[in-house]
Amino acid sequence: MPELPEVETVRAGLERFVVGRRIAAATVGHERAVRRHRPGAADFGDRVRDCRIEGAARRGKYLWLALDSGEAVLAHLGMSGQLLVQPAGVPDEKHLRVRFAFDDDGPELRSVDQRTFGGMSVEELVDSAGTPVPVPVAHIARDPLDPAFDAVGFARALRRRRTQLKRALLDQSLVSGIGNIYADEALWLARLHYARPTHSLPAADVRRLLADVTTVMTAALAAGGTSFDSLYVNVNGASGYFDRSLEAYGRVGRPCSRCGTPLARDPFMNRSSFFCPDCQRAPRRAGSVRRVN
Numbered sequence: 001m002p003e004l005p006e007v008e009t010v011r012a013g014l015e016r017f018v019v020g021r022r023i024a025a026a027t028v029g030h031e032r033a034v035r036r037h038r039p040g041a042a043d044f045g046d047r048v049r050d051c052r053i054e055g056a057a058r059r060g061k062y063l064w065l066a067l068d069s070g071e072a073v074l075a076h077l078g079m080s081g082q083l084l085v086q087p088a089g090v091p092d093e094k095h096l097r098v099r100f101a102f103d104d105d106g107p108e109l110r111s112v113d114q115r116t117f118g119g120m121s122v123e124e125l126v127d128s129a130g131t132p133v134p135v136p137v138a139h140i141a142r143d144p145l146d147p148a149f150d151a152v153g154f155a156r157a158l159r160r161r162r163t164q165l166k167r168a169l170l171d172q173s174l175v176s177g178i179g180n181i182y183a184d185e186a187l188w189l190a191r192l193h194y195a196r197p198t199h200s201l202p203a204a205d206v207r208r209l210l211a212d213v214t215t216v217m218t219a220a221l222a223a224g225g226t227s228f229d230s231l232y233v234n235v236n237g238a239s240g241y242f243d244r245s246l247e248a249y250g251r252v253g254r255p256c257s258r259c260g261t262p263l264a265r266d267p268f269m270n271r272s273s274f275f276c277p278d279c280q281r282a283p284r285r286a287g288s289v290r291r292v293n
């Protein structure tokens with residue numbers, strides 16, 4: 001599943017390849033891909049035809065193309081979505097869902113999605129703290145890579161929650177865009193256990209963790225994003241390669257690069273948490289957590 005750095009990589013690709021161009025036609029190849037566009041596939045095409053793309057924006061894992069009509073095409077990649085920029089003559093991909101052709105006859109924008117958990121819709125923009133955002137995105141918190149991210153407000157909100165640290169990191173209403181991989185990596189860097197109760201966390205630890213989240217995401221961004229799903233490729237079709245430098249995620253039984261202790265894995269919210277049992281000491285009352293390996 002694409003995480004935030006991958007989605008940001010796609011956004012940057014959209015900015016480079018489609019912003020400033022005028023849509024000649026959008027063809028929906030599969031109704032499911034626009035199921036969140038309530039008026040249907042024909043209306044989707046009508047709403048974007050002849051519109052110029054003014055910008056490519058992102059909040060959390062949502063991407064949108066702002067149109068000169070005042071609306072925006074909102075996209076979510078879901079589990080397996082790709083946005084490809086392809087020369088017009090290239091044969092259709094097997095799972096092509098939506099095709100945008102442009103009036104300059106240049107490369108098309110193609111939404112390809114095998115499982116179609118993601119999708120597109122045309123949305124009105126509303127004001128969210130001074131920024132125009134599509135309506136479905138208005139409740140989503142900013143992410144740590146967003147220049148307007150409120151670190152002080154985040155730290156305050158985090159310490160007010162009575163929850164475990166990793167649950168808070170994954171809570172999209174507190175902070176968006178941190179998925180399982182980057183949460184484990186940031187917690188390892190910050191030497192904090194995933195089950196630490198947030199209310200007992202010193203403010204300095206929250207600041208350090210936030211800095212580490214930013215470090216991990218920035219590094220992933222520089223590398224073009226992590227890819228654990230071979231279906232995921234970025235806007236130009238190139239897979240990410242950050243997975244080569246992961247320190248914790250997926251490394252159960254392998255030595256911690258700081259202390260040599262074999263890394264551990266615990267079940268966590270139907271998934272796993274990877275951590276170093278020595279660098280990231282469990283809080284005392286989490287002794288009941290069952291160890292898988």
Ligand SMILES: [Zn+2]
Pocket residue numbers: 256257258259260261276277278279280
């Ligand atoms: Zn360690």
